[in-house]
Amino acid sequence: MATIRIMPETLANKIAAGEVVDRPASVVKELVENAIDAGATQITVEAGTPVYRSIRVVDNGTGMSEDDALLCLERHATSKIFTEVDLGAIRTLGFRGEALPSIAAVSRLELRTRTREATAGIRLVVAGGVVREVSECGCSPGTQVWVRDLFYNQPARRKFLKAERTEFGHVGDTLLRYALARSEIHFSLRLASQQTQEWPAAASLKERLAQCFKTHGFPSWLPVSSRNGDLRVAGFLSPPELHRATMQTLFLFVNGRPVRDRLLNLAVIEAYRTLLPRGRFPLGILFVELPVERVDVNVHPSKAEVRFQDGRELFETVTRAARDALTTGERRRWERPLAAAQERRAPVEEIQERLAISWGEGRQAERDAVLSAVFSAPAADTVDKSATPEAGGGKDPVISAEPGFGDLTIIGQLLNTYLLCEAPDGLIIIDQHAAHERVLFEAFLAEMTSASLPRQELMLPETLELSAAESAWLVEALPRFALLGFVVEPFGPTTFVVRAVPASALRDEPLALLRDLVAEGCAGVGQPGTDTMMERLLQLLACRLSIKAGKRLKVEEMRSLLRHLDGLDRSSTCPHGRPLWWKLTIRELERFFGRA
Ligand SMILES: Nc1ncnc2c1ncn2[C@@H]1O[C@H](COP(=O)(O)OP(=O)(O)O)[C@@H](O)[C@H]1O
Numbered sequence: 001m002a003t004i005r006i007m008p009e010t011l012a013n014k015i016a017a018g019e020v021v022d023r024p025a026s027v028v029k030e031l032v033e034n035a036i037d038a039g040a041t042q043i044t045v046e047a048g049t050p051v052y053r054s055i056r057v058v059d060n061g062t063g064m065s066e067d068d069a070l071l072c073l074e075r076h077a078t079s080k081i082f083t084e085v086d087l088g089a090i091r092t093l094g095f096r097g098e099a100l101p102s103i104a105a106v107s108r109l110e111l112r113t114r115t116r117e118a119t120a121g122i123r124l125v126v127a128g129g130v131v132r133e134v135s136e137c138g139c140s141p142g143t144q145v146w147v148r149d150l151f152y153n154q155p156a157r158r159k160f161l162k163a164e165r166t167e168f169g170h171v172g173d174t175l176l177r178y179a180l181a182r183s184e185i186h187f188s189l190r191l192a193s194q195q196t197q198e199w200p201a202a203a204s205l206k207e208r209l210a211q212c213f214k215t216h217g218f219p220s221w222l223p224v225s226s227r228n229g230d231l232r233v234a235g236f237l238s239p240p241e242l243h244r245a246t247m248q249t250l251f252l253f254v255n256g257r258p259v260r261d262r263l264l265n266l267a268v269i270e271a272y273r274t275l276l277p278r279g280r281f282p283l284g285i286l287f288v289e290l291p292v293e294r295v296d297v298n299v300h301p302s303k304a305e306v307r308f309q310d311g312r313e314l315f316e317t318v319t320r321a322a323r324d325a326l327t328t329g330e331r332r333r334w335e336r337p338l339a340a341a342q343e344r345r346a347p348v349e350e351i352q353e354r355l356a357i358s359w360g361e362g363r364q365a366e367r368d369a370v371l372s373a374v375f376s377a378p379a380a381d382t383v384d385k386s387a388t389p390e391a392g393g394g395k396d397p398v399i400s401a402e403p404g405f406g407d408l409t410i411i412g413q414l415l416n417t418y419l420l421c422e423a424p425d426g427l428i429i430i431d432q433h434a435a436h437e438r439v440l441f442e443a444f445l446a447e448m449t450s451a452s453l454p455r456q457e458l459m460l461p462e463t464l465e466l467s468a469a470e471s472a473w474l475v476e477a478l479p480r481f482a483l484l485g486f487v488v489e490p491f492g493p494t495t496f497v498v499r500a501v502p503a504s505a506l507r508d509e510p511l512a513l514l515r516d517l518v519a520e521g522c523a524g525v526g527q528p529g530t531d532t533m534m535e536r537l538l539q540l541l542a543c544r545l546s547i548k549a550g551k552r553l554k555v556e557e558m559r560s561l562l563r564h565l566d567g568l569d570r571s572s573t574c575p576h577g578r579p580l581w582w583k584l585t586i587r588e589l590e591r592f593f594g595r596a
Pocket residue numbers: 030034035038059061062063064072077078079080093094095096097098099100101142143
């Protein structure tokens with residue numbers, strides 16, 4: 001065996017770079033974090049084409065002295081922590097002292113920096129981690145890091161880079177996260193020296209969100225603000241009628257740091273249970289603040305993961321905060337701008353799709369036109385200021401004063417399916433089946449929390465014949481069915497005796513209903529969580545027992561349905577997540593008829 005030796009520092013840095021820098025976007029992430037830590041109020045990111053050829057991040061932060069500039073390229077050189085105690089209480093984005101040496105090890109890097117007091121700047125030229133040149137230079141106070149030919153000395157890494165548009169997309173996504181984290185900083189993104197995206201310093205998170213998400217129906221997002229001891233949750237979440245196929249538009253921050261965290265994701269999703277269609281996810285942004293000692297940010301070199309000391313408490317606090325926001329949103333429903341009406345396509349989705357139309361070489365102008373259209377500057381006046389109060393701030397909505405469903409004037413029934421109602425500022429259309437389904441579902445859920453649903457014994461027990469798979473499933477699920485009100489006993493391998501059914505199901509065909517529940521439940525085997533299974537059974541029960549579309553209703557029946565809706569915390573979608581009501585505002589009508 002060969003003798004053991006300490007590896008040269010350039011090699012160590014190159015190895016460390018493997019974890020810190022895996023694509024152009026991670027260079028942007030590290031450099032932008034440094035700029036933020038340096039107190040910059042303006043940060044510009046310029047990307048070349050392809051991005052790995054050239055990435056430049058310019059900030060107007062504190063800058064560095066000549067000594068510091070030389071030192072910052074050394075591994076473990078940092079101005080942010082010095083002791084082990086510091087490591088337990090990190091308040092800056094950086095702290096590992098390895099980003100700059102890592103980036104320098106796998107690129108040609110030029111650093112220009114100047115402190116406010118210095119009369120001239122200092123310029124360092126580095127290649128593959130080795131300083132080649134140190135000189136004075138003219139530059140404005142702050143720091144510019146120019147990274148060229150990323151992975152020039154790691155051809156294998158370069159091969160793993162994705163299509164150009166993907167890499168640029170990641171750069172845009174990365175910058176967006178920091179722009180959301182720090183509304184007060186002016187961020188710019190340029191692609192091949194074209195201005196592509198501009199987020200001027202915003203006075204509030206709300207203003208920043210209006211810049212970033214006007215195509216995501218932002219004005220209708222619901223403010224979240226809640227506190228539990230020294231745990232604080234604030235932000236905005238989409239109303240139930242607005243959702244996406246992925247969780248990419250749910251942005252989470254812990255003590256100001258953008259994170260990807262399963263626990264927090266699930267906590268938010270939990271609040272939306274039965275409000276969204278299956279496989280759909282909310283949009284939004286949440287800031288979680290907690291004492292720095294209670295969260296470990298030193299989990300991975302990329303610092304995007306965190307560990308919490310008390311995950312359970314955090315989970316519950318976040319779920320409760322999100323649920324409160326949704327409930328308050330329900331109470332303010334008539335004045336809330338309807339998300340669906342404002343929604344345009346998401347910039348990220350749009351850019352990905354539009355860029356996917358393959359670009360021929362030399363169609364630069366067209367490409368730039370699309371980019372600038374997608375990233376066009378926001379029009380601030382499209383935001384309805386009255387509708388969404390500041391997150392975390394000020395006045396509580398006056399809940400009791402809000403009109404409810406019960407206050408609507410019933411105009412009549414359309415197609416024996418929709419209730420037409422008059423609200424102070426428009427026409428409300430309610431899907432009678434969806435509405436009744438939600439009412440029943442919530443009632444069942446409430447009854448279940450204390451005991452089982454009321455049941456009715458059958459005078460003559462009935463027998464039920466099932467398939468082998470269904471029988472096996474039902475045997476396991478019998479206690480749950482008893483909670484629903486179905487008293488069922490096995491009577492042979494695939495035969496069951498039904499002794500009682502839910503009282504509410506008596507008028508329908510309870511046996512057929514039971515059969516459907518079993519089929520549905522059995523088909524859902526492997527779905528996570530037993531509570532979810534119960535919930536699905538309740539959904540199906542509610543669906544089967546509720547008023548069907550096409551049924552003529554008496555005015556008293558309509559009124560009773562509306563009153564029942566008012567008693568609920570969740571009344572914007574049916575338990576399957578389909579919308580339950582829709583509003584045509586007077587303004588829309590007037591615009592249509594040319595009166596406005
Ligand atoms: N844009 C910048 N402005 C001012 N100082 C910077 C900047 N970038 C890096 N530095 C200095 O260089 C040090 C090393 O940076 P880095 O390698 O990213 O490690 P870390 O951010 O973990 O400290 C920082 O601690 C900071 O003092």
